[in-house]
Amino acid sequence: MKRKAGLLGVLLLSTCLAIAQQATSSIPVKTPKAVMDRFMDKRFGMFIHFGPVTQRGTEIGWSRNDQVPEEDYDNLYHEFNPKLFNADEWVKAAKDAGMKYLVITAKHHDGFLLWPSAFSDYNISKSPFKRDIVGELEKACKKQGITFCIYCTVLDWHDKDYPIDNPHHPEINARKGDMTAFKTRMKNELKEVITKYHPFMLWFDGYWEAPWTTADGQEIYNYIKSVDVNVITNNRLGKISEKLGGDAVGDFLTPEQTIGKLNMDEPWESCITICNQWAWKPNDGMKSLKQCIQTLVTSASGNGNLLFNVGPAMDGHMEARQVARLKEMGAWLKQNGEAIYGTKGGPYVPTAEYGATRLGNKIYINVFQRKDSTLNIPLLPNTKILKSYFLNGNAVAIRSDSKGYKIELPATLPDENCSVIVLEVDVNAMDIPVIKS
The missing domain is CATH 3.20.20.80 (Glycosidases)
Known part of the structure; x- marks a missing residue:
């Protein structure tokens, strides 16, 4: 315990000295x-x-x-x-x-x-x-x-x-x-x-x-x-x-x-x-x-x-x-x-139809409106979608072709204000580069 306390003291002193040095230098x-x-x-x-x-x-x-x-x-x-x-x-x-x-x-x-x-x-x-x-x-x-x-x-x-x-x-x-x-x-x-x-x-x-x-x-x-x-x-x-x-x-x-x-x-x-x-x-x-x-x-x-x-x-x-x-x-x-909380934006650029957030191996597709029976989004590079479902709800069917993914939407979305579809992927979602819709 004494050794750990001593090390902690050294680290705190070093941090304080670094801050003091920065404060007196031209670097804010x-x-x-x-x-x-x-x-x-x-x-x-x-x-x-x-x-x-x-x-x-x-x-x-x-x-x-x-x-x-x-x-x-x-x-x-x-x-x-x-x-x-x-x-x-x-x-x-x-x-x-x-x-x-x-x-x-x-x-x-x-x-x-x-x-x-x-x-x-x-x-x-x-x-x-x-x-x-x-x-x-x-x-x-x-x-x-x-x-x-x-x-x-x-x-x-x-x-x-x-x-x-x-x-x-x-x-x-x-x-x-x-x-x-x-x-x-x-x-x-x-x-x-x-x-x-x-x-x-x-x-x-x-x-x-x-x-x-x-x-x-x-x-x-x-x-x-x-x-x-x-x-x-x-x-x-x-x-x-x-x-x-x-x-x-x-x-x-x-x-x-x-x-x-x-x-x-x-x-x-x-x-x-x-x-x-x-x-x-x-x-x-x-x-x-x-x-x-x-x-x-x-x-x-x-x-x-x-x-x-x-x-x-x-x-x-x-x-x-x-x-x-x-x-x-x-x-x-x-x-x-x-x-929402603790997530990062992307990887998709927000549109009038949806916005995307991500955390861990999950991508959240926040659907704003239902224009058609399917929601079309671009392909994720070098990524496999393992599961797709409404947050706290039913599974969602998803198909893909060379142009992108087609997510099947019900006749009425679960929430008229914004419905959330979860895509579980086989990679860290934060490693996926930004994709323009």
């Missing part, structure tokens, strides 16, 4: 691969946009100086008192949906903090509500086994040290600002949430305005790693790019309101709304169950995660219709989650 410390793998295995998370502007039913950031006058917008926190907020109920809605992580807009572009901070007076403790929304959600997530994550903005139209105060006309009455002071405050706030709430991931946005540079983003990324090397960040700390590496800052790509393409080389997560608006809007249109399930499945089939957004109402409750829709997704995942 990166999030460990094992941490990124845990994140990507989760596949499904809840995004929550919530703040004082919810009282107006307008978009959380872009309505400032537009639908909501600046003076009104910036003082909405004086009325902010979401008495029906219940962290356990929010987290339960995520858990019942089959979601594995949750991201709360702890600080959006309005600059208002949903936690009591030592570094800004523009925070939840100054509202009538006063309670620590971030802290209560962190505790509820821990209790219910959901991974807790935090959204923070890069820009801040309220902070006098940030050079822009109008999102629609940044060139008009732009403040001189002080970016050094702004970044110092930003670092203090980030250290505060990292050490106090221990988020698994920090989700950034607001990179697009001219005062914020890629160098600023890299500086903040390096600072986060100096506080906790295991904290993941998305690629919106610097100027957003469609590829990682090079000047890109962050650990994963973030297509917005669209599903990412199949990408076996770079981690990605699509952020998409369950309704139309990010923040709550009265009578906002909501996606059908089929749209919701197929959005999740297509994301997983492309080897990405889905961060699905819910906007709680101004009094703090989540709309019953949204909670019910999420629970329906959870019911589907209870039956078919084997084809």
